Amino acid sequence: MSDALELDMDAHRAPPERGSTRQLRRAHDRRPLIRMYELLVSVPVVAYLIWSVWTDPQLFTDWHMYAWAVAVMVADLLPVPTNVSMGFSLSFPLELSAALLFPTPTAAAIALLGATDARELKGEIPPLKALFVRSQIAVCVIAESAVFNHTVTRNLGADLGHVLRGPAWRLILPTLLAAIAGYALNTLFVATYHHFQHGKPIIATIRAMHEGVFGEFVLSYMALALFAVLVATSVSNLGVFAIFVFAAPLAFARQMFQRTHSLQEATNELAEKQAENEYQALHDSLTGMPNRMLFQLKLADAIEASRRVDSKLAVMLIDLDHFKEVNDTLGHHFGDLLLQEIGPRLSSVLRDNDLMARLGGDEFGIVLPELPSEDVAMRIADRLLEELEIPVSVEGLALDVSGSIGIALFPSQANDAEALLRRADVAMYAAKENGGGYELYDDEMDRHNPARLTLIGQVRPALESGEFVLYYQPKVRLSDGRAAGAEALIRWEHPSLGLVPPDEFIPLVEKTVLLRPLTHYVIETVLKQWREWADMGIRIPISINVSARSLLDQELADQVADQLRSWEVPPAFLRMELTESFLMGDSGRSTQVLDALSDVGVGLSIDDFGTGYSSLSYLKRLPIEEIKVDRSFVMQMHVDANDFMIVRATVDLGRNLGLRVVAEGVEDLATFDRLAEFGCDEAQGYYISRPLSAVEFTRWLSVRNLEMDAIRPDGRRESDQRDDPGRERLRVV
Numbered sequence: 001m002s003d004a005l006e007l008d009m010d011a012h013r014a015p016p017e018r019g020s021t022r023q024l025r026r027a028h029d030r031r032p033l034i035r036m037y038e039l040l041v042s043v044p045v046v047a048y049l050i051w052s053v054w055t056d057p058q059l060f061t062d063w064h065m066y067a068w069a070v071a072v073m074v075a076d077l078l079p080v081p082t083n084v085s086m087g088f089s090l091s092f093p094l095e096l097s098a099a100l101l102f103p104t105p106t107a108a109a110i111a112l113l114g115a116t117d118a119r120e121l122k123g124e125i126p127p128l129k130a131l132f133v134r135s136q137i138a139v140c141v142i143a144e145s146a147v148f149n150h151t152v153t154r155n156l157g158a159d160l161g162h163v164l165r166g167p168a169w170r171l172i173l174p175t176l177l178a179a180i181a182g183y184a185l186n187t188l189f190v191a192t193y194h195h196f197q198h199g200k201p202i203i204a205t206i207r208a209m210h211e212g213v214f215g216e217f218v219l220s221y222m223a224l225a226l227f228a229v230l231v232a233t234s235v236s237n238l239g240v241f242a243i244f245v246f247a248a249p250l251a252f253a254r255q256m257f258q259r260t261h262s263l264q265e266a267t268n269e270l271a272e273k274q275a276e277n278e279y280q281a282l283h284d285s286l287t288g289m290p291n292r293m294l295f296q297l298k299l300a301d302a303i304e305a306s307r308r309v310d311s312k313l314a315v316m317l318i319d320l321d322h323f324k325e326v327n328d329t330l331g332h333h334f335g336d337l338l339l340q341e342i343g344p345r346l347s348s349v350l351r352d353n354d355l356m357a358r359l360g361g362d363e364f365g366i367v368l369p370e371l372p373s374e375d376v377a378m379r380i381a382d383r384l385l386e387e388l389e390i391p392v393s394v395e396g397l398a399l400d401v402s403g404s405i406g407i408a409l410f411p412s413q414a415n416d417a418e419a420l421l422r423r424a425d426v427a428m429y430a431a432k433e434n435g436g437g438y439e440l441y442d443d444e445m446d447r448h449n450p451a452r453l454t455l456i457g458q459v460r461p462a463l464e465s466g467e468f469v470l471y472y473q474p475k476v477r478l479s480d481g482r483a484a485g486a487e488a489l490i491r492w493e494h495p496s497l498g499l500v501p502p503d504e505f506i507p508l509v510e511k512t513v514l515l516r517p518l519t520h521y522v523i524e525t526v527l528k529q530w531r532e533w534a535d536m537g538i539r540i541p542i543s544i545n546v547s548a549r550s551l552l553d554q555e556l557a558d559q560v561a562d563q564l565r566s567w568e569v570p571p572a573f574l575r576m577e578l579t580e581s582f583l584m585g586d587s588g589r590s591t592q593v594l595d596a597l598s599d600v601g602v603g604l605s606i607d608d609f610g611t612g613y614s615s616l617s618y619l620k621r622l623p624i625e626e627i628k629v630d631r632s633f634v635m636q637m638h639v640d641a642n643d644f645m646i647v648r649a650t651v652d653l654g655r656n657l658g659l660r661v662v663a664e665g666v667e668d669l670a671t672f673d674r675l676a677e678f679g680c681d682e683a684q685g686y687y688i689s690r691p692l693s694a695v696e697f698t699r700w701l702s703v704r705n706l707e708m709d710a711i712r713p714d715g716r717r718e719s720d721q722r723d724d725p726g727r728e729r730l731r732v733v
Contacts, residue, residue: 034196038132041189045135048142049112052105059106068098072114091115095137096179099145100171100229111141136189140182148178171229284358286336287343295357295365299417302355302369303410313410314377316366317424318346318384321402321436323362330397337394342401345392349383365421374409374440381405381438404431405438413441455500456508463517467493470525471691472542474700475662475684478676483701485541487577487684488526489691490518510547519550523560527567527574529694534569538701543575543605548590551578557596564600571601577628579607591622598623605662609650619657627654631665631685638670651678 053060075091091114098107115137120130151174191205282294290298299315306313320342327335339362346364347356355367368377384405391398406428414420423441431439439445462468472486492500509515526542533539550556564571576597594604605626606619619627629650636643647663654661663675666685675683692700 031196034193035128037193037196038128041139042128042131042135045108045112045138045142046131049105049109049138052109056105059103060109062102062106065102065106065110066113068094068102069110069114072098072110073116076114076116077118092182095141096144096175096182099141099178099182100148100175102145104142104145104149107141107145108138111138136186139189140186143185144178144182147181148174151177175229287340287358289343289347289364290355290357292357292359292365295355295359295367296417296421298355298357299367299420302367303417303420306369306410311369312371312373312412314368314371314374315408315410315420315424316368316377316381316384316438317359317406317421317428318364318366319404319428319432320362320388321404321432323401326399334394334397334399338392338399338401341392341394342388345387345390346384349380349387351380354380365424371409374407377407377409378438378440381407385437402436404428404436406431406441407438408441455497455505456512456514458494459505459509459512459514459518462492462494463514463521467495468518468521469493469693470522470529471693472529472697473684473691474689474697475543475682476688478663478672478680478683483540484682485543485575486697487543487545488522488529489545490522506547510549515547515549516553519547519556520559520563523563523574524567527563527569530569530573531567532694533698536698538698539573541573541575541603543577545607546576546578548579551590551593554593556593557600560597560602561600572603575603575605575626577605577607594622608664619659624659626660626662628662628664628684629680634663634665634671634675634685635667637674647675648678651675651680655679 072091072094075094095107095111095114098110101107102110112134115134117125117130117133119125120133125133152171187206187209188202190209191202194200194205195202282291282297283289284291302313305311323335323338326338339358343356343358343364350356350366351368353369357365359365366380368380371377385403388401388403391400393399406424406426408414408420408424408427410420414423426445427439427441430442430445431437469491470488471491472488474483475485475487476482477484490502490506492502492505494500509518522544526544530542560574561571563569564574598604603626604622604624605628606624607628608630609627627650629647633643633646633650637647638644651661651663660681662682662684663671663680664684666672666675666683666687668687671685672683672687689700
């Protein structure tokens with residue numbers, strides 16, 4: 001096939017933008033082995049032609065020879081677009097026709113003189129390589145000439161001139177055999193050069209040359225060899241102008257190359273676009289890191305690989321602490337820049353085969369495959385936390401960032417990706433509750449272990465069968481020790497587990513659709529009990545604990561109002577206690593519900609006050625009328641000066657804001673008296689009474705012989721008379 005495939009594997013490498021000719025030459029591989037190969041091909045060709053000129057100079061005096069060489073040069077210099085890594089030339093039919101028309105030395109000289117690489121004229125390839133490209137084409141022409149002449153003279157039994165003047169069909173077979181010989185030799189030159197340059201096996205290169213669109217076009221291009229027959233048979237009539245017989249097929253071949261190139265370009269663009277879309281679908285647009293989808297795919301692959309080789313892996317989930325404050329204070333622009341800085345910093349401490357992804361918001365995930373032991377995961381977690389301790393500079397501001405890390409191990413703690421992620425999430429929240437750092441998953445952390453999941457599946461039947469009961473813990477006025485109300489506390493009288501405390505099932509119920517029916521059950525039971533006590537002459541406020549999720553229920557206030565009317569309970573005798581953490585996550589929807597409850601007349605109280613991050617603006621804005629000092633401060637106020645001051649300051653704060661103050665966790669007389677001195681309004685705790693069933697609570701009130709009708713919801717008696725608090729004290733139950 002002659003020079004249809006030029007021997008330059010670097011033809012499509014982009015040269016240096018501002019490089020000199022010398023730099024471009026250096027870009028080509030010039031190892032001694034390749035130079036030796038180039039010399040091995042070039043020297044014999046040059047020697048053969050010198051010997052031919054010396055022995056028969058008449059072979060090189062025909063001006064037609066030089067016209068043919070010019071035609072070959074013009075065809076070589078025509079730009080042929082191609083997507084393969086090998087140059088492609090349109091001069092093959094002209095060189096083949098030279099092998100048919102001219103003696104072998106003359107045809108070889110035409111190929112050596114005419115075969116031209118545009119880069120050779122620009123000085124972009126070394127001289128030896130340029131000579132080698134010309135020489136290997138000349139060798140192919142020599143082979144074509146030898147095969148053609150041998151076939152004509154031996155098989156057709158006639159001299160060449162007689163055959164060329166005869167019917168054209170007699171030349172078809174010799175021409176095709178010559179073309180195949182030249183093509184095979186040229187292909188071998190290409191594959192051998194590629195082997196020396198890149199180390200790829202010769203057979204593999206030949207196979208690659210004949211695959212896909214390019215391979216199909218190369219084979220069809222062989223049909224142009226038949227035009228050499230037309231040229232050879234028309235030379236006697238047209239002379240050198242027979243060269244123009246190739247004009248139409250060469251133009252057609254070039255157009256086909258352009259169409260093939262355009263098709264390949266479109267295919268490549270489509271593939272690039274598809275790859276770009278896949279990249280965007282699997283990577284975070286802000287940080288460029290893998291996203292949740294890619295994280296889950298890689299995690300699944302890592303788990304399968306670990307199963308095959310019986311190895312361990314770990315999953316880490318990282319949540320940045322106080323990231324919301326950065327967004328709220330400085331704006332989302334700073335938050336985005338912070339995330340862009342944090343990702344690469346944390347990735348720098350990981351191993352080469354570890355994967356880190358941004359899962360959303362300020363949460364990151366890490367897969368640690370091929371884990372020798374869990375100690376390695378712990379050390380990596382320590383290094384991650386150390387990186388987070390270094391302030392992050394964002395537009396000149398040094399931002400302090402910390403994080404909470406949850407770790408789960410495969411296969412000891414989970415056998416699939418979903419369970420592994422959920423348990424890492426449980427560990428992360430445990431770390432966050434402990435003030436940051438990292439935590440390795442433990443069954444005790446998990447509210448969703450099998451035993452608890454079984455328990456939550458029994459909630460609905462328990463509601464229907466009445467297994468949930470309410471206990472009531474008394475609250476008394478510190479001014480005179482008389483009953484001021486009660487807090488209703490739910491318990492589950494499980495048929496096989498006994499009395500189940502609320503912290504065993506309430507957190508699970510809060511995440512299910514059972515929260516609303518359970519809340520309605522508590523409200524209805526409390527109001528029913530209040531009506532029974534009121535019919536007995538006992539009229540005291542009852543408090544119930546309300547989940548923050550219940551305050552997103554826009555129908556809650558209307559349903560409470562309906563229940564109050566149904567049981568004929570004055571709204572002031574029902575109080576709802578909210579956890580202080582609710583204030584931090586307060587939303588517009590929950591504020592509307594609180595306002596609606598206040599409009600109904602229900603009292604609102606903040607439970608566990610002092611344990612969260614309450615803002616005084618919330619106490620002012622929300623319709624709160626009571627705060628409850630958390631038991632953790634009250635129980636230690638006699639042994640911890642800080643707790644003492646916190647309790648006293650909280651009581652003063654409540655009084656100054658006009659709020660009723662209730663102290664929880666009162667366990668002894670000294671604490672009771674000290675709270676009374678502070679001016680605290682009410683107390684609740686084991687010193688007064690443990691939580692009691694409704695029957696026991698009724699008996700407790702009767703034993704104390706309190707003036708039940710004289711107590712109003714605000715904790716004051718009907719009369720203005722005040723008993724001496726020292727004259728009558730409550731006895732311990």
